[in-house]
Amino acid sequence: MQKNKTMDIVVENLTKKYGAQRAVDNISFRVKTGEILGFLGPNGAGKTTTMKAIATYLTPNEGDIHVGNFSIHESPDEIKKNIGYLPENNPLYNEMPVIDYLKFVAELQGIEKGRIREKILHMINTCGLEGEKHKKIGELSKGYRQRVGLAQALIHDPQVLILDEPTSGLDPNQIVEIRELIKKIGREKTVILSSHILAEVEATCDRILIINKGKIVADGTSRDLRKQSEGHEILRVKIEDGDKNEIFKALQGLNTIGMVDFMKKDDTAFEIQTKPGLSSRREVFNLCVGKGWILTEMTPIETKLEDIFRELTMN
């Protein structure tokens, strides 16, 4: 086995058609080892199709995918050995007990007979399946099923993990647990994770890729995406011990500030939009010091990822 070897995923001009419809339209991207990539997009955007292609289940019409040095066209078997794949909806054999199922998967993955027991025990520990290991998969709750799904994807210690909606249908506590698990195991691996829950991607992923109608519409860290979409800073400030109209005028007089608004409910609060590319935090502070006003709050307001997502994927 190749341990500690870097395994980047490189997708080149991938196109996949279903009939005349292009589910994935000429997309290219790269995921580096140790990176957790969040794959975002509305339903039907092509997330699952791309992931299936990387997992070698679907053959693309055009383009190539490399995992490490292996191409999906030339050596799919090598890729299969190095990949852990959790398909959408987490299909499992319901009639099998957890432990037998993991044994079956371990055998399929070609783990040597002598090490299977140890691997299974390790997986059961990592995924917290200790109390459930003799139950049939069909009897498990959704959260535990999801853990079994992760365990089967991880049992051969793959360098690359492809997880299609790993937290769909879980309750908030389970979501947090699964996220922590993914973060923990994702440190040395290359991980692609799809979701349409934005908060989840933001919490787990180093980088976000948004696709819509088969094309990539945004690529970067969540901070990059925010910057890209707004370009200017918005601050909420509270200034006390002054006349509100006087403060308003003074703020508008600062040359870094584009626009000032009163906040509806609170007489001492203002919303300030800075001109593109500038920051007015220092200026506001200095202004207050100079006039003897008390600055009691200054909060940068971030555009929500939801807004960016909607902006990019609606048309």
Added chain:
Amino acid sequence: MRELQSFFDSLMAYIMLIAFLGFSGFFTWLFGADVFFVKQASLQSFFSIAYWTLFFFIPALTMRQFAEENRSGTLELLLTKPVSDWQVVLGKFLSTLVLILIALALTLPYYITVANIGPIDHGAVWSGYLGLILMSAAYISIGIFTSSVSNNQIVSYLLALFIGIFFQIIFSLLSSNFGGFIGEVLSFLSVSTHFDSISRGVVDTKDLLFFLSLIFLGLILTEANLAKKRL
């Protein structure tokens, strides 16, 4: 192999084994043209009963193989593991075949009992078993193919019976209506022609070739079907 175990897990195997033994035992010993009626120590009646029971039972065993995996999505899981499509197809084929072999092995007491009653043609018995095994293998292969065609188990079952009935009886019926070359071809395509000739004790390469090519054809078509899903 997982498949064999899942048979036993789901009671399917037990039901099938008991039903098969019950049917074939009943007709061999008790009813109609049974051993006592023919007054011959031969398993001829057992073979012709088994010929029909297997025809109906095998599609019931194979129908879920791919249909179920496809419906639940586990096929995707299986095909993204480092095993080839061929290994998956062969695994399913062999596990069903093993189950049939177990069923046939459990009928060996019939053979032993009959052999004790009177003189028996041992060669004919063994070739009869060989015929049953080959025929089963051919129908398993057809059943697995129809299972890979549809997501619905019932559809796969009926489709397997539909294809099977041609080989089982329709070709041989038609062949008696047609003379000459067409008749020859139809009779060659009929499983019963080859089964009869093997179970009479004549193992001809022509018969072996027929069954092997039927098995092979079914498996190749199944594999092609799996490959088609990836496109």
